[in-house]
Amino acid sequence: MKQIAFLTVLLFSLTSIAQNYDFGKVSKEEIEEKFHPLDSSANAAYLYKNRNTFFEYSDSEGFQLITEVQERIKIYTQEGFQYATKPIGLYKSNSNKEKVTSIKAYTYNFVDGKIEETKLKKDGIFEEERSKYWDETKFTMPNIKEGAVIEYKYRITSPFYSNVDEFVFQHDIPVKKLEAKFEAPEYFNFKVNAKGYLPVIPKTERKRDRIRLTNKDRNLGQTTNISSSEIEFDKNCSYYELTNIPALKEEPYVNNINNYRASVKYELSYTKFPNSPMKFYSTTWEDVVKTIYESPNFGTELNKSGYYEDDIDALVGAVSDPMKRIALIYNFVKSRVKWNGYYGKYCNDGVRKAYKEQTGNVAEINLMLTSMLRHAGLNANPVLVSTRTNGVPLFPTREGYNYVISCVEILDGTVLLDATCEYGIPNVLPYRTLNWEGRIIRKQGSSALVSLYPKENSSQTISMMANLDKNGTIEGACRSVKTSHNALSYREKYNKANEADFLEKLENKYNGLEVSDFKVSNAVDLGKPVMESYKFVKESQADIVGDKIYFSPLFFLRTKENPFKLEKREFPIDFGYPSGSKYMINITLPEGYKVESAPESGAFMLPDGLGAFKYVISANESKVQLVIETSINQPIISAMYYETLKEYFKQLIEKENEQIVLTKV
Structure with a gap:
């Protein structure tokens, strides 16, 4: 049996080496494969996964972040059909937005001894607005059958070069071969954060590159002189190549399986362009907190109070006990303003509008609650939280937190409150927020960790x-x-x-x-x-x-x-x-x-x-x-x-x- 197993692995390895991963070069052997050689329980598998992220310069847009993706997936069973649908999340902020282009996709089946290919048509691609900050482009591959191989590629152009999507190396299904590359000009300094239990070590090198600048000068308003120049620079390149990556399978009582998924996150530390000062981005938790607090959609909203003062004064004016004041204000906010279902550490429409229209997102409700508690003389501060679905914020990034609650510090300890939770009580937070620790932000700008878990069973x-x-x-x-x-x-x-x-x-x-x-x-x-x-x-x-x-x-x-x-x-x-x-x-x-x-x-x-x-x-x-x-x-x-x-x-x-x-x- 050991000899048979060894031969299976050997043949699989030799096949992988000989495989052609150029787009469209799907082999008969890939389509005929009945099960994954190293994981027979897999419903599907990535035969090949390639991602290339780099910077591209244009005179009109400056530097933009480009990500090119190619993925080839084998569908073994009907349960694997879910992998035939590909959602692509696209971030947007104000007038800036990410765009996906050059979508090209085929489904391959083996019919009557020949490879039959079915092309994804434009009417199979759907665009949807998911929220104020996210759009989604999604497509479902045509003619999916058991045994099919699907392959697609696309290109994402992003103006948000400070936010590089995480490089994910491990998935819910096995990966036979993965190649990834990240290239950044010397003007961008990135910090690399890795997580997961797989050893992932990139090959790195520096290369020379150049960009061409085009200048247009008008001569007395009559003619336009066009000139160009080139700037040479170094770029830092990281290459990843992995084979036979095992599936990361769900287990009982796991907080968020993504916390343990092998991946690498590139976090922008600072930029230094020629003849310009250095610009620092989030590099420590203190920087993260400062950036969030100084946002007009956070600190400014927290400090607004005129819209509720008369109501809160009437509510707690005759009450001196701190716990009773907390309970009155907490229940008032819960009954007055209903949660619209949106997460966020930042306000969307602002606390005044939320109070007036009696609906708001997480930040609007809980920053409002914190402000009211402060007005009532209580030592209340917001607490940044990463929800269970968002994962544990292992590294200092602004994306690490996606939620905010309220905390009142009293002589006996802390009281944690989330007024979006209809059936919550003090120190009993909704399950979505029970995720290790939150970060309390105090008035003077300091921050500290606070446990989100209850002290009593x-x-x-x-x-x-x-x-x-x-x-x-x-x-x-x-x-x-x-x-x-x-x-x-x-x-x-x-x-x-x-x-x-x-x-x-x-x-x-x-x-x-x-x-x-x-x-x-x-x-x-x-x-x-x-x-x-x-x-x-x-x-x-x-x-x-x-x-x-x-x-x-x-x-x-x-x-x-x-x-x-x-x-x-x-x-x-x-x-x-x-x-x-x-x-x-x-x-x-x-x-x-x-x-x-x-x-x-x-x-x-x-x-x-x-x-x-x-x-x-x-x-x-x-x-x-x-x-x-x-x-x-x-x-x-x-x-x-x-x-x-x-x-x-x-x-x-x-x-x-x-x-x-x-x-x-």
């Missing part, structure tokens, strides 16, 4: 009364009480859903549970835990073998599958927030039966106080009582504990699935 307490009959059917009542983030999550799902649909999902979650008398208390009373209760009937909850009955005392509530299946893991385990659960189960046994054997009580813990499991059971002639308590006490657990955590869940599942045995009296 969210709790869930489930009480169940169940009557088990001799046929293995249970009926009874269940009640759950949730606090903090567990309550926030429940309210968002329940309050925004049709109750019939919500009930259907509940019944499907437990595989055919029959629910009646369903009730939710405190769905909108955020000062209290949310409570769900219902009656239920569930068949086939015990195995009947002769005169014995076997069942798990947790019934349908037990954990059945370990979420951690990999042998090893390189990524931290991200639970989002610390939490604890308590199950209290009371079971009435069927008449004529008694307990022959039951699991033993027991407990085990994760090291360093990371978590614990406790199982306490007792039984008499007619009843069984079970109490289970579990906790995960840290929102993020290092990958060094992965094997221990995997074993913890294995033991937890085994314990929850241990059975009680009943026998006839």
Whole structure:
């Protein structure tokens, strides 16, 4: 078997070396390939991926950033059809915008012994405005079938040379061969930030290049003299060449898989043009904070107050307790101004308009909230946040943060607030913002890191009364009480859903549970835990073998599958927030039966106080009582504990699935 595997890899390597990657030179072997030689589970694969980013100069536009892309993708299965659609994001700001041109694309299939190519037509290319700052050009390849190979290329022209798109080397599907190049004139100094677990080392060199300048001079307004000159300069070149890049696959409890994707980001540090002073861009977090704070769409908006002063004075004038003032203002903003769904650390239309029209983006709502809290005499400041989808800001860049919340510093610590979250409460932020640390910006311009995670565990307490009959059917009542983030999550799902649909999902979650008398208390009373209760009937909850009955005392509530299946893991385990659960189960046994054997009580813990499991059971002639308590006490657990955590869940599942045995009296 080892010899066969070696030969497969060897043949694959030789094929890769001989492959022609010129555009349009798709081979019969590529189309006939049935599965990826090194990853048979792959639904698709990049056969070739090429990106070339460089600077181009023109007299009319100056320097512009050019990116040329060529990609060849093999579609193995129907699940791989998703890779036949290519979205291209294009940034814009005021009148400046990125443009995509020279789109050329073909689909290749093998039909009747010949390669059949289908060209992408213009009517298959769609343009859409995604937001104030982003447009999107998207195309879907024609004539997609299992086994097809698609290939496309295009060119992006960008006036935003300070913002070079990240070079992404690792994807959700494997990459057979990747080539990338970045060239920048000596006038541009870039800092290189790499992330991920793959070793990515470029080959670098300096080359000479030149640009031609054209001058036009009018002679007494009658004729135009045209002259030209050339300027020679050095340019810094980086070349990347990688082969057989494995797919980066999603794993349970990963914050954002892109945090661990092999990539390189070129961040502009400064420019130095001939006969001009150096211009510095963001190079430290202090520079980033200063740039953001001095923006008219941030600091200037934060300092506006005239539009709300009378309303806030009337609201809190007679209240002296700081926490009550915070709560009053926080709830006022939540009820007054609704979130329009747009993220952003900068205001779009401004806080005055948001207040007047009662709708705004994240920045407008939370900068408004911060300003109101300051007006009320509280030590409030904005906190820059990178959402979970935006990734962890590992390096100081202005794009590192895409969101802003509010923070009040009091004697006992900090109170974090996000008024875009309808069901949020102080220090319970929406899940999208629970991403390591935020950066608080104080009035004097200093900044500091602040943890975004709650200090107290969210709790869930489930009480169940169940009557088990001799046929293995249970009926009874269940009640759950949730606090903090567990309550926030429940309210968002329940309050925004049709109750019939919500009930259907509940019944499907437990595989055919029959629910009646369903009730939710405190769905909108955020000062209290949310409570769900219902009656239920569930068949086939015990195995009947002769005169014995076997069942798990947790019934349908037990954990059945370990979420951690990999042998090893390189990524931290991200639970989002610390939490604890308590199950209290009371079971009435069927008449004529008694307990022959039951699991033993027991407990085990994760090291360093990371978590614990406790199982306490007792039984008499007619009843069984079970109490289970579990906790995960840290929102993020290092990958060094992965094997221990995997074993913890294995033991937890085994314990929850241990059975009680009943026998006839």
